[in-house]
Amino acid sequence: MLVDNHGRKINYLRLAVTDRCNLRCFYCMPEDGLNWLSRTELMSYEEMLRATTLLVKMGIEKIRITGGEPFVRKDIMKLLTTLSQLNGLKELSITTNGVLTAPHVAEMKALGIRSVNLSLDTLDANRFFAITRRDEFADVMTTLDELLKHDFEVKINAVVMDGRNTQDIIPIVELTKDLPVSVRFIEEMPFNGDEDSYRGVVWDHVRILDEITDHYPQIQKLVDPAYSTAYNYQIPGHKGSVGIIAAYSRTFCGTCNRIRITPQGTLKNCLYDDGVLNIKDLMRSGASDGEIEKYLLNAFNHRSVDGWEAERLRVEKTGVHESMATIGG
Template sequence: MCSGQPVTLVRVCVVRVLKDVLPFSEFLTDAFGRRHSYLRISLTEKCNLRCQYCMPEEGVKLTPRSQLLTTEEVLTLARLFVHEGVEKIRLTGGEPLIRPDVLHIIAEMRKLEGLKTIAITTNGINLARVLPGLKKAGVDLLNISLDSLVPAKFEFIVRRKGFHKVIEGIDKAVEMGYNPVKVNCVVMRGLNEDELLDFVALTEKKPLDVRFIEYMPFDGNKWNFKKMVSYAEMLDHIKQQWPNLEPLPGDETGTAKAFRVPGFKGQLGFITSMSDNFCGSCNRLRITADGNLKVCLFGNSEVSLRDFLRSGASDEELLQIIGAAVGRKKKQHAGMFNISQMKNRPMILIGGLGGYLRQTSLSGLSQTLPKQRRPLQQSLREHHSQNDGPKNFSTANLLFSNKDGTSDQLTHTDAQGKASMVNVGDKAVTCRTATACALVILGPKAFGLVRANQLAKGDALAVAQLAGIMGAKQTSSLIPLCHPLPLDHASVTVELQEEGHMAVVMATCQTTGRTGVEMEALTAVTVAALALYDMCKAVSRDIVITDIKLLSKTGGRRGDFQRTS
């Protein structure tokens, strides 16, 4: 009862009672009767990670700052939606915690009458540092993205260090009383589906809600049905370890199917957007960082609320625009295969499921490549045109042969012929690149199993690519006289070619420094080839690794090199 409370609290109670009695806002109710009481607002397109799963390989073009929503515009839209019945706002990105005014925005939203929940989705890199401020400002719920519990794999996925910062942020959230702390993990075959049980084990001692998300298609993520691990498959795998896994009652508008291992402190859930959509109970709307309203995460229809705001539209006019967009919302999304063909923004520009995993060319190349073997120079051209190489990388330099810049003397020996590291202190700092290749002749049996991804050890192409990149980064530890180099970029591809039953491994490395990266590129293809051999050796010992060679290098003092044969 509200009686006996101070006047302000009585007024709040009356408002809440009226909200329960009066019809829900017609502007936020669609043609199928769904009431949209949950709003996700992307605060920024920027991020302090460079995740392979959040951006297409070629990167994204960020919206000019002047076209992004200002602080006041964000708050104006939040007030409008809350007045119409929105009870929960989630702040997303990009990475929302890098927006300088994020605490101010949260504190102002906290003042909105009728807003019950403020949530935030973050990659966790800055979380431990800003968490006290978030708590004070009024954040109720936290979702933290974490797609691997293996530090090296985490670094491979996000192209930055920071695994331990994310773990620190999760622990800090638990320590400060957030219960549960939600951990989002997008599961992809060949990358992290082997960590399912490890993630579930996290819920034993901590109040975590680990949510496994089915891999979904967006622009630039090269979605492949075969890479999706379905809810049914994940659940079956977990039940083999914990057969007494019990379902939990769910929220009517919730996205996750919830479970708990009896006796565990936390719980787990599955977000089944692809295999078992929950469109019928969807109550979510999204506003992108540049002010576009999206009524469906998988829809490519958007309307700019920013433009109407800046043209002086009244609240009533804005509501008419919002109501028209909500009214056009379809009964359900188009299905996994259809939406994979639709034009839509990359995830980082939508502000959808934070930390949402997106496939790069980790594997599955055998499904997209032509059957006939292509000339090596053609493969090289395609490698550089399709890969997520550095922005200033010149394909023309690679495809044009310069004069031979080799020396008549060995450079890694001193006057007495003893091994000696080259002094590069007087060399200029330049952007240097190198590309190398190797052939792995697998034979028909191993080739067929790799192509069908049916090896008992798992996805051979994904393992080979990961091993190659890790090898490039460890070159100075493996080759005694190599200088340790900070790599700006390293990419490895493995192309299956039917003719000859072989795999062509290519690697490109780049650094900005005083010495080149040809050894890093050569090490990458060698280690990738060895990893592929190791994955296949159980089914065939008649595997040959051959033709390891440098294809090109650019940026050195001796001039560029391009192999012509």
Template sequence: MKDKVGREIEYLRISITDRCNLRCAYCMPESGIKLMDSSELMTFEEIEKVVKACAALGVSKIRITGGEPLVRKNASALVSKIKAVEGIEEVSMTTNGILLNEQLSELIAAGLDRVNISLDTLHSDRYYEITRGGELSKVLSAVDQSIKAGLITKLNTVIIRDFNYDELMDFVKLAEDLPVSVRFIELMPIGQGKDYKSVTTEEIRKTILKERQLEPFSQVTGNGPAVYYKTESSKGSIGFISPLSHEFCDSCNRIRFTAEGFLKLCLHWNLGINLKAALRRGCSLMELSKIIEKAVREKPNHHEFMMSMDNKVDYDTRKMVQIGG
């Protein structure tokens, strides 16, 4: 499936809930957000139907997100449904890791191929602060158990200048000690994220180079735009994801399906189509595929996060937790 500029769309990110068991400061207000009524959430059967329609168009990789996907009951059952769809080669999940240990065996049995765990600090007090109450020990245990279970494990780390910039080398050391990919991600100016000072991946890389040599590393598989390196003693790898400083829109291969049923074509723009009505009137798979294919042709050429939004009417004003990670 190609969009109007010829990008091959093969990757679908599916948010299965807008609920989260943390209140990360750069993601949502301390008081939380107005949650969707459960009747408005896409059912697992509706999600499965969208996956089948997308798979028929060439989508082969699925990532399950939230909110926090593991707060939704029986998330492993959805993994199993998606993994069984013809044409789907890989199912992964992004999670904060708090509930991962207690569901890990079920997820692996269901066919989960890889997991990305959000982890912005290795200090318990800072983790409690940034997440507004989270327990770091649960996340570190989940990382350890995921590795022991043989699950491909990546850590998503957002560097914030006045919060965790001094932990850069601690995360590098983590990638040297464990067979994980630590990915440094530029903070997106979405919702509460606009209130924090981001750091470019180029600055992060230069800081690391003061203490380590970095060698390009191409053996990490995945669906996104991360550029990977290894240090001389790495068991794992170090990745850099640069959506702002090095826009990678020209190679974007993804679309998003939100928890309320909106097929979202770009993280920045509020453009796409709500599939809920078609799904709930019982549209056929062929009809659904045609609706999706037509919508994808209008995928925006690029985001404009770095530009003033004063006169823009189509950009998404929701919190990241509402959009999907």
């Protein structure tokens, strides 16, 4: 079992397989995209498999594949197939924007993948285009239908943005009436790839809950699962549930069980740190698995107590305005 210097269990890896994305959501990246990593800068699938195999042996039990958008990377299903066979891995899941996902749903189910997080910030096609700068709403909704048809555990992630989609909060909540989905509203964060445009969170978790409660005063608090990043609720009579993630307020750091590996192989102990170790570089320098394990254990023994400390430690060096696509969701 992996335990950090604050006594927190580490058993969850978010592995970003690419920085590239087929959408241009304004809260994630500039309209003209990013300076994409070259092929040699990215971890190869072989390097990802080596790193994940080692981490699973050390105590990682759950891996979530993120991006960028995972399905824009060539042969992603081959990687998912290999990861699904890792001895000791209890859960493999995916976060996707849904644009390219629908054709792969049946195969994902066959691999034993049960949970998919679908990014969907609005149920209005025009607002979808305004937010993402791409006309892909119909394909995302097709993916949602396919996931439900194949009985996936579906979590719909919606970033709440002042002046952009707050009118969608209640319509998205209403999805839970007839669909067995968890809709999760996420505070907007500063990871938009533009150091000048983020002005802080306007709709925090308290305000989001107030908006929902005004329409559904009967909403009930659920018991949050261990390590949950969301405050979870249910409206009586609804099939699904509602979650609110205080991603900017960072109220869940005390039970954080997750680490991240970016597309270029950088280990992040926290969403808000600037990386603590480059696993890809260690591999390419000839380090053995035993040597890499020692580096990893040392990194885990120096985790920040929370996201605020992680931000303070990096802010003078790089700030916190990188794109979420380069971090790994």
